Amino acid sequence: MKFLAKLFLTFFYVNNLYPQSQFRDSSIYIYPFVKYLFCTGDYLRTSNELQRLIEMNQTSVNEDTLNFLLGKSFQKLEQYEKSDEYFSKFYNSPSPLKGFAIREYIKNQFLNKNDFYFYKLFSNAENYEWMEYFYTLKIAAKLRALSDSEIEKDLMNVRDISRQLFLAQHIAKMRLIEKKDPVTAGILSAIIPGSGKIYTEKYSDGIVSFLLTGIFGFLAYDNFSAGHKFRGWLFSGIGSFLYAGNIYGSIMSAKIFNSEKNDKYRNDLFDGLSKNNFFIDEIIFCP
Protein backbone atom coordinates (compact mmCIF):
# COMPACT_ATOMS: atom_id res chain seq x y z
CA MET A 1 0.00 0.00 0.00
CA LYS A 2 2.81 2.39 1.00
CA PHE A 3 4.68 1.57 -2.18
CA LEU A 4 1.57 2.34 -4.22
CA ALA A 5 1.13 5.67 -2.43
CA LYS A 6 4.77 6.62 -3.14
CA LEU A 7 4.39 5.64 -6.77
CA PHE A 8 1.24 7.72 -7.05
CA LEU A 9 2.90 10.76 -5.46
CA THR A 10 5.96 10.48 -7.73
CA PHE A 11 3.74 10.22 -10.78
CA PHE A 12 1.66 13.17 -9.61
CA TYR A 13 4.70 15.47 -9.08
CA VAL A 14 6.39 14.53 -12.33
CA ASN A 15 3.21 15.34 -14.17
CA ASN A 16 3.02 18.70 -12.42
CA LEU A 17 6.65 19.63 -13.06
CA TYR A 18 6.54 18.80 -16.72
CA PRO A 19 3.84 21.35 -17.65
CA GLN A 20 5.77 24.00 -15.68
CA SER A 21 8.88 23.58 -17.82
CA GLN A 22 6.64 23.59 -20.87
CA PHE A 23 5.17 26.87 -19.69
CA ARG A 24 8.56 28.49 -19.16
CA ASP A 25 10.07 27.49 -22.49
CA SER A 26 7.04 27.82 -24.67
CA SER A 27 7.09 30.60 -27.27
CA ILE A 28 3.36 31.10 -26.70
CA TYR A 29 4.00 32.27 -23.17
CA ILE A 30 7.31 34.09 -23.67
CA TYR A 31 5.85 36.78 -25.93
CA PRO A 32 3.24 38.06 -23.40
CA PHE A 33 6.01 38.01 -20.77
CA VAL A 34 8.27 40.02 -23.11
CA LYS A 35 5.49 42.54 -23.66
CA TYR A 36 5.03 42.82 -19.90
CA LEU A 37 8.79 43.42 -19.42
CA PHE A 38 8.86 45.98 -22.24
CA CYS A 39 5.88 47.86 -20.87
CA THR A 40 7.30 47.94 -17.34
CA GLY A 41 10.57 49.39 -18.68
CA ASP A 42 12.78 46.35 -18.02
CA TYR A 43 14.56 46.64 -21.36
CA LEU A 44 17.58 44.51 -20.46
CA ARG A 45 15.45 41.45 -19.70
CA THR A 46 13.21 42.27 -22.67
CA SER A 47 16.21 42.10 -25.01
CA ASN A 48 17.42 38.83 -23.44
CA GLU A 49 14.01 37.16 -23.71
CA LEU A 50 13.47 38.42 -27.27
CA GLN A 51 16.83 37.08 -28.41
CA ARG A 52 15.93 33.73 -26.81
CA LEU A 53 12.58 33.80 -28.58
CA ILE A 54 14.16 34.52 -31.98
CA GLU A 55 16.71 31.73 -31.45
CA MET A 56 13.86 29.26 -30.75
CA ASN A 57 12.55 30.00 -34.24
CA GLN A 58 9.14 28.50 -33.40
CA THR A 59 7.22 31.56 -32.52
CA SER A 60 3.78 32.34 -33.82
CA VAL A 61 4.52 36.05 -33.46
CA ASN A 62 5.63 37.94 -36.54
CA GLU A 63 9.43 38.18 -36.68
CA ASP A 64 9.27 41.84 -37.76
CA THR A 65 7.48 42.69 -34.51
CA LEU A 66 10.20 40.92 -32.54
CA ASN A 67 12.98 42.72 -34.45
CA PHE A 68 11.27 46.05 -33.94
CA LEU A 69 10.84 45.47 -30.19
CA LEU A 70 14.46 44.34 -29.93
CA GLY A 71 15.63 47.45 -31.76
CA LYS A 72 13.55 49.63 -29.42
CA SER A 73 14.88 47.81 -26.34
CA PHE A 74 18.50 48.36 -27.39
CA GLN A 75 17.70 51.97 -28.20
CA LYS A 76 16.32 52.44 -24.68
CA LEU A 77 19.47 50.79 -23.31
CA GLU A 78 21.50 53.32 -25.35
CA GLN A 79 23.17 50.50 -27.30
CA TYR A 80 22.61 52.21 -30.62
CA GLU A 81 24.83 50.02 -32.82
CA LYS A 82 22.93 46.89 -31.76
CA SER A 83 19.64 48.73 -32.20
CA ASP A 84 20.68 49.74 -35.76
CA GLU A 85 21.34 46.09 -36.54
CA TYR A 86 17.67 45.20 -35.92
CA PHE A 87 16.10 48.29 -37.48
CA SER A 88 18.21 47.95 -40.64
CA LYS A 89 16.65 44.51 -41.24
CA PHE A 90 13.54 46.37 -42.41
CA TYR A 91 15.20 47.97 -45.47
CA ASN A 92 14.19 45.22 -47.85
CA SER A 93 11.15 44.06 -45.93
CA PRO A 94 7.52 44.55 -46.99
CA SER A 95 6.56 44.89 -43.31
CA PRO A 96 4.01 47.55 -42.28
CA LEU A 97 6.51 48.48 -39.56
CA LYS A 98 9.12 49.45 -42.18
CA GLY A 99 8.39 53.20 -42.09
CA PHE A 100 8.59 53.29 -38.29
CA ALA A 101 11.78 51.25 -38.24
CA ILE A 102 13.51 53.56 -40.74
CA ARG A 103 12.55 56.56 -38.63
CA GLU A 104 13.85 54.82 -35.51
CA TYR A 105 17.09 54.11 -37.37
CA ILE A 106 17.48 57.80 -38.22
CA LYS A 107 16.63 58.68 -34.62
CA ASN A 108 19.43 56.35 -33.48
CA GLN A 109 21.95 58.30 -35.56
CA PHE A 110 20.78 61.49 -33.87
CA LEU A 111 20.92 60.01 -30.36
CA ASN A 112 24.29 58.37 -31.02
CA LYS A 113 25.65 61.72 -32.26
CA ASN A 114 26.64 60.16 -35.59
CA ASP A 115 27.09 62.12 -38.78
CA PHE A 116 24.17 61.87 -41.14
CA TYR A 117 26.37 60.31 -43.82
CA PHE A 118 23.79 57.83 -45.05
CA TYR A 119 21.41 60.40 -46.61
CA LYS A 120 21.89 58.92 -50.10
CA LEU A 121 19.96 55.88 -48.94
CA PHE A 122 16.80 57.96 -48.89
CA SER A 123 17.47 60.19 -51.85
CA ASN A 124 14.77 58.90 -54.14
CA ALA A 125 11.23 60.14 -54.55
CA GLU A 126 9.70 56.94 -53.22
CA ASN A 127 11.05 57.63 -49.78
CA TYR A 128 10.00 61.25 -49.54
CA GLU A 129 8.64 60.91 -45.99
CA TRP A 130 11.85 59.37 -44.76
CA MET A 131 13.84 62.14 -46.46
CA GLU A 132 11.75 64.72 -44.67
CA TYR A 133 12.27 62.98 -41.36
CA PHE A 134 15.97 62.65 -42.08
CA TYR A 135 16.25 66.41 -42.69
CA THR A 136 14.26 67.14 -39.52
CA LEU A 137 16.77 65.31 -37.34
CA LYS A 138 19.73 66.53 -39.39
CA ILE A 139 18.69 70.11 -38.60
CA ALA A 140 18.17 69.13 -34.94
CA ALA A 141 21.71 67.69 -34.90
CA LYS A 142 23.06 70.94 -36.36
CA LEU A 143 21.17 72.90 -33.71
CA ARG A 144 22.60 70.67 -30.99
CA ALA A 145 26.09 71.42 -32.35
CA LEU A 146 25.09 75.14 -32.38
CA SER A 147 25.88 75.34 -36.08
CA ASP A 148 23.68 77.12 -38.61
CA SER A 149 25.61 76.38 -41.79
CA GLU A 150 23.21 75.62 -44.67
CA ILE A 151 20.42 75.22 -42.14
CA GLU A 152 17.88 77.20 -44.22
CA LYS A 153 18.65 75.00 -47.22
CA ASP A 154 17.93 71.89 -45.13
CA LEU A 155 14.78 73.49 -43.73
CA MET A 156 13.40 73.78 -47.28
CA ASN A 157 13.21 69.98 -47.37
CA VAL A 158 10.88 69.88 -44.36
CA ARG A 159 7.30 70.53 -45.44
CA ASP A 160 5.34 69.46 -42.38
CA ILE A 161 4.16 72.69 -40.74
CA SER A 162 4.46 71.57 -37.11
CA ARG A 163 8.04 70.38 -37.68
CA GLN A 164 8.92 73.52 -39.61
CA LEU A 165 7.56 75.68 -36.80
CA PHE A 166 9.44 73.71 -34.15
CA LEU A 167 12.73 73.91 -36.04
CA ALA A 168 12.33 77.58 -36.98
CA GLN A 169 11.66 78.46 -33.34
CA HIS A 170 14.77 76.66 -32.21
CA ILE A 171 16.90 78.19 -35.01
CA ALA A 172 15.78 81.63 -33.79
CA LYS A 173 16.48 80.66 -30.17
CA MET A 174 19.96 79.40 -31.10
CA ARG A 175 20.80 82.69 -32.77
CA LEU A 176 19.63 84.58 -29.70
CA ILE A 177 21.69 82.60 -27.15
CA GLU A 178 23.37 85.13 -24.91
CA LYS A 179 27.16 84.99 -25.06
CA LYS A 180 29.86 86.69 -23.04
CA ASP A 181 33.28 87.28 -24.54
CA PRO A 182 36.04 85.85 -22.29
CA VAL A 183 38.59 88.39 -23.62
CA THR A 184 36.30 91.32 -22.77
CA ALA A 185 35.74 89.85 -19.30
CA GLY A 186 39.53 89.56 -18.79
CA ILE A 187 40.23 93.11 -20.01
CA LEU A 188 37.45 94.55 -17.83
CA SER A 189 38.83 92.77 -14.77
CA ALA A 190 42.33 94.02 -15.57
CA ILE A 191 41.07 97.63 -15.65
CA ILE A 192 38.73 97.44 -12.64
CA PRO A 193 39.10 94.25 -10.54
CA GLY A 194 35.80 92.36 -10.33
CA SER A 195 34.15 94.17 -13.27
CA GLY A 196 34.68 91.16 -15.53
CA LYS A 197 32.67 89.02 -13.11
CA ILE A 198 29.93 91.65 -13.01
CA TYR A 199 29.93 91.52 -16.85
CA THR A 200 29.33 87.75 -16.64
CA GLU A 201 26.46 88.38 -14.18
CA LYS A 202 28.33 87.10 -11.11
CA TYR A 203 27.60 90.28 -9.19
CA SER A 204 28.53 89.25 -5.64
CA ASP A 205 31.76 87.54 -6.82
CA GLY A 206 32.71 90.75 -8.65
CA ILE A 207 32.12 92.94 -5.59
CA VAL A 208 34.13 90.56 -3.33
CA SER A 209 37.02 90.49 -5.86
CA PHE A 210 37.01 94.29 -6.06
CA LEU A 211 37.02 94.66 -2.26
CA LEU A 212 39.74 92.05 -1.64
CA THR A 213 42.08 93.37 -4.35
CA GLY A 214 41.35 96.95 -3.34
CA ILE A 215 42.02 96.33 0.38
CA PHE A 216 45.36 94.60 -0.25
CA GLY A 217 46.34 97.25 -2.81
CA PHE A 218 45.58 100.00 -0.32
CA LEU A 219 47.48 98.17 2.47
CA ALA A 220 50.53 97.84 0.20
CA TYR A 221 50.39 101.54 -0.75
CA ASP A 222 49.86 102.62 2.85
CA ASN A 223 52.80 100.54 4.15
CA PHE A 224 55.17 101.71 1.42
CA SER A 225 54.16 105.32 2.19
CA ALA A 226 54.85 104.78 5.89
CA GLY A 227 58.25 103.27 5.09
CA HIS A 228 57.33 99.68 6.10
CA LYS A 229 58.97 98.02 3.14
CA PHE A 230 58.57 94.38 4.23
CA ARG A 231 54.85 94.74 4.92
CA GLY A 232 54.52 96.75 1.71
CA TRP A 233 56.02 93.93 -0.35
CA LEU A 234 53.99 91.30 1.53
CA PHE A 235 50.68 93.02 0.81
CA SER A 236 51.79 93.74 -2.76
CA GLY A 237 52.43 90.03 -3.25
CA ILE A 238 49.04 89.01 -1.85
CA GLY A 239 47.32 91.79 -3.82
CA SER A 240 49.02 90.71 -7.08
CA PHE A 241 48.05 87.09 -6.44
CA LEU A 242 44.41 88.14 -5.99
CA TYR A 243 44.53 90.53 -8.97
CA ALA A 244 45.87 87.82 -11.33
CA GLY A 245 43.33 85.31 -9.99
CA ASN A 246 40.54 87.82 -10.53
CA ILE A 247 41.47 88.25 -14.23
CA TYR A 248 41.77 84.50 -14.79
CA GLY A 249 38.55 83.87 -12.83
CA SER A 250 36.67 86.40 -15.00
CA ILE A 251 37.79 84.64 -18.18
CA MET A 252 36.66 81.30 -16.72
CA SER A 253 33.41 82.84 -15.54
CA ALA A 254 32.63 84.01 -19.11
CA LYS A 255 33.38 80.52 -20.47
CA ILE A 256 31.16 78.91 -17.82
CA PHE A 257 28.39 81.42 -18.58
CA ASN A 258 28.50 80.50 -22.30
CA SER A 259 28.64 76.81 -21.53
CA GLU A 260 25.64 76.96 -19.17
CA LYS A 261 23.56 78.90 -21.73
CA ASN A 262 24.48 76.38 -24.46
CA ASP A 263 23.60 73.43 -22.21
CA LYS A 264 20.26 75.00 -21.32
CA TYR A 265 19.48 75.47 -25.02
CA ARG A 266 20.45 71.86 -25.82
CA ASN A 267 18.26 70.58 -22.98
CA ASP A 268 15.31 72.66 -24.23
CA LEU A 269 15.79 71.27 -27.74
CA PHE A 270 15.98 67.68 -26.50
CA ASP A 271 12.93 68.17 -24.24
CA GLY A 272 10.99 69.56 -27.21
CA LEU A 273 11.95 66.59 -29.40
CA SER A 274 11.09 64.10 -26.64
CA LYS A 275 7.76 65.82 -26.05
CA ASN A 276 6.94 65.32 -29.76
CA ASN A 277 8.24 61.72 -29.59
CA PHE A 278 10.94 62.72 -32.11
CA PHE A 279 8.13 63.21 -34.64
CA ILE A 280 7.44 59.48 -34.85
CA ASP A 281 3.86 58.24 -34.46
CA GLU A 282 3.54 56.07 -31.38
CA ILE A 283 3.02 52.34 -31.96
CA ILE A 284 0.91 51.08 -29.08
CA PHE A 285 2.48 47.89 -27.79
CA CYS A 286 1.40 48.44 -24.22
CA PRO A 287 -2.25 48.39 -23.19
Next chain:
Amino acid sequence: MSTHKTILVTILILFVTQKSFAQQIENQKWEKIPIQYAIPIESHEIDLDLKFIKPIDYLLKPLLNLYRITISDADGSVCQFEPSCSQFFIAAVEETNFIEGLLLFSDRFQRDANVFNRMEYPLSKNRRLIDPVERYLSK
Protein backbone atom coordinates in the same frame (compact mmCIF):
# COMPACT_ATOMS: atom_id res chain seq x y z
CA MET B 1 38.77 4.35 29.94
CA SER B 2 35.60 3.28 28.28
CA THR B 3 34.12 5.08 25.28
CA HIS B 4 31.23 6.53 27.31
CA LYS B 5 33.60 8.00 29.83
CA THR B 6 35.78 9.56 27.10
CA ILE B 7 32.75 11.24 25.53
CA LEU B 8 31.57 12.49 28.92
CA VAL B 9 34.99 13.89 29.80
CA THR B 10 35.27 15.60 26.41
CA ILE B 11 31.84 17.20 26.81
CA LEU B 12 32.76 18.29 30.33
CA ILE B 13 36.04 19.81 29.19
CA LEU B 14 34.32 21.63 26.36
CA PHE B 15 31.62 22.88 28.74
CA VAL B 16 34.14 24.10 31.31
CA THR B 17 36.42 25.83 28.81
CA GLN B 18 33.45 27.47 27.15
CA LYS B 19 32.18 28.72 30.52
CA SER B 20 35.59 30.02 31.51
CA PHE B 21 35.93 31.89 28.22
CA ALA B 22 32.58 33.50 28.66
CA GLN B 23 33.34 34.57 32.22
CA GLN B 24 33.73 38.21 33.11
CA ILE B 25 37.22 39.53 33.46
CA GLU B 26 37.67 40.78 37.04
CA ASN B 27 38.89 44.26 36.22
CA GLN B 28 36.23 44.89 33.56
CA LYS B 29 32.97 44.49 35.40
CA TRP B 30 29.73 45.28 33.68
CA GLU B 31 28.39 48.57 34.78
CA LYS B 32 26.10 51.32 33.62
CA ILE B 33 27.73 53.52 31.01
CA PRO B 34 27.29 57.23 31.69
CA ILE B 35 25.55 58.87 28.74
CA GLN B 36 27.52 61.61 27.00
CA TYR B 37 25.38 64.47 25.86
CA ALA B 38 28.28 66.65 24.77
CA ILE B 39 28.95 66.83 21.05
CA PRO B 40 32.40 65.33 20.39
CA ILE B 41 34.88 67.95 19.25
CA GLU B 42 36.72 67.24 16.04
CA SER B 43 40.46 66.77 16.28
CA HIS B 44 42.48 69.87 15.50
CA GLU B 45 45.54 68.00 14.33
CA ILE B 46 46.92 69.57 11.21
CA ASP B 47 46.99 67.18 8.29
CA LEU B 48 50.43 67.95 6.88
CA ASP B 49 51.39 66.42 3.57
CA LEU B 50 55.10 65.55 3.65
CA LYS B 51 55.28 63.06 0.80
CA PHE B 52 57.62 64.50 -1.82
CA ILE B 53 57.32 62.23 -4.83
CA LYS B 54 57.32 64.45 -7.92
CA PRO B 55 59.67 67.46 -8.43
CA ILE B 56 56.66 69.83 -8.30
CA ASP B 57 55.94 68.56 -4.77
CA TYR B 58 59.02 70.42 -3.43
CA LEU B 59 57.38 73.67 -4.49
CA LEU B 60 53.76 72.74 -3.94
CA LYS B 61 53.74 70.87 -0.62
CA PRO B 62 55.53 73.52 1.50
CA LEU B 63 53.09 76.14 0.19
CA LEU B 64 50.18 73.85 0.92
CA ASN B 65 51.40 73.05 4.43
CA LEU B 66 51.99 76.74 5.10
CA TYR B 67 48.39 77.45 4.01
CA ARG B 68 47.10 74.65 6.25
CA ILE B 69 49.10 75.86 9.31
CA THR B 70 48.48 79.59 8.95
CA ILE B 71 45.03 79.92 7.37
CA SER B 72 43.12 76.63 7.35
CA ASP B 73 44.00 75.64 10.94
CA ALA B 74 43.37 79.12 12.31
CA ASP B 75 39.77 79.37 11.14
CA GLY B 76 38.93 75.65 11.38
CA SER B 77 37.15 73.51 8.80
CA VAL B 78 34.91 76.28 7.50
CA CYS B 79 35.49 76.07 3.75
CA GLN B 80 32.04 76.25 2.17
CA PHE B 81 33.19 74.29 -0.84
CA GLU B 82 33.80 70.65 -1.60
CA PRO B 83 36.63 69.86 -2.37
CA SER B 84 38.18 72.30 0.09
CA CYS B 85 40.43 75.10 -1.15
CA SER B 86 43.70 73.27 -0.45
CA GLN B 87 42.44 70.07 -2.12
CA PHE B 88 41.25 72.21 -5.04
CA PHE B 89 44.74 73.70 -5.32
CA ILE B 90 46.41 70.27 -5.46
CA ALA B 91 43.91 69.02 -8.05
CA ALA B 92 44.28 72.21 -10.11
CA VAL B 93 48.10 71.92 -10.20
CA GLU B 94 47.93 68.21 -11.01
CA GLU B 95 45.41 68.74 -13.80
CA THR B 96 47.05 71.82 -15.35
CA ASN B 97 50.40 73.35 -14.36
CA PHE B 98 51.69 75.27 -11.36
CA ILE B 99 50.90 78.79 -12.68
CA GLU B 100 47.40 77.94 -13.91
CA GLY B 101 46.71 75.97 -10.72
CA LEU B 102 47.77 78.97 -8.65
CA LEU B 103 45.47 81.27 -10.66
CA LEU B 104 42.55 78.86 -10.27
CA PHE B 105 43.23 78.66 -6.54
CA SER B 106 43.35 82.47 -6.27
CA ASP B 107 39.96 82.70 -7.98
CA ARG B 108 38.54 79.97 -5.73
CA PHE B 109 39.92 81.75 -2.65
CA GLN B 110 38.07 84.93 -3.63
CA ARG B 111 34.85 83.02 -4.31
CA ASP B 112 35.20 81.35 -0.92
CA ALA B 113 35.16 84.78 0.72
CA ASN B 114 31.82 85.53 -0.94
CA VAL B 115 28.89 84.37 1.21
CA PHE B 116 26.15 85.46 -1.22
CA ASN B 117 26.85 82.98 -4.05
CA ARG B 118 25.41 79.84 -2.48
CA MET B 119 22.59 79.34 -4.98
CA GLU B 120 24.96 78.90 -7.92
CA TYR B 121 26.40 75.56 -6.81
CA PRO B 122 24.80 72.17 -6.14
CA LEU B 123 24.94 70.97 -2.52
CA SER B 124 26.82 67.88 -1.36
CA LYS B 125 25.69 65.48 1.40
CA ASN B 126 27.71 67.52 3.91
CA ARG B 127 25.81 70.64 2.89
CA ARG B 128 28.87 72.03 1.12
CA LEU B 129 28.96 73.60 -2.32
CA ILE B 130 30.23 71.27 -5.02
CA ASP B 131 32.88 73.01 -7.10
CA PRO B 132 35.42 70.57 -8.59
CA VAL B 133 38.37 71.60 -10.80
CA GLU B 134 36.83 69.71 -13.75
CA ARG B 135 34.19 72.45 -13.93
CA TYR B 136 36.90 74.86 -15.09
CA LEU B 137 38.88 72.49 -17.25
CA SER B 138 36.14 71.12 -19.48
CA LYS B 139 35.11 74.54 -20.81
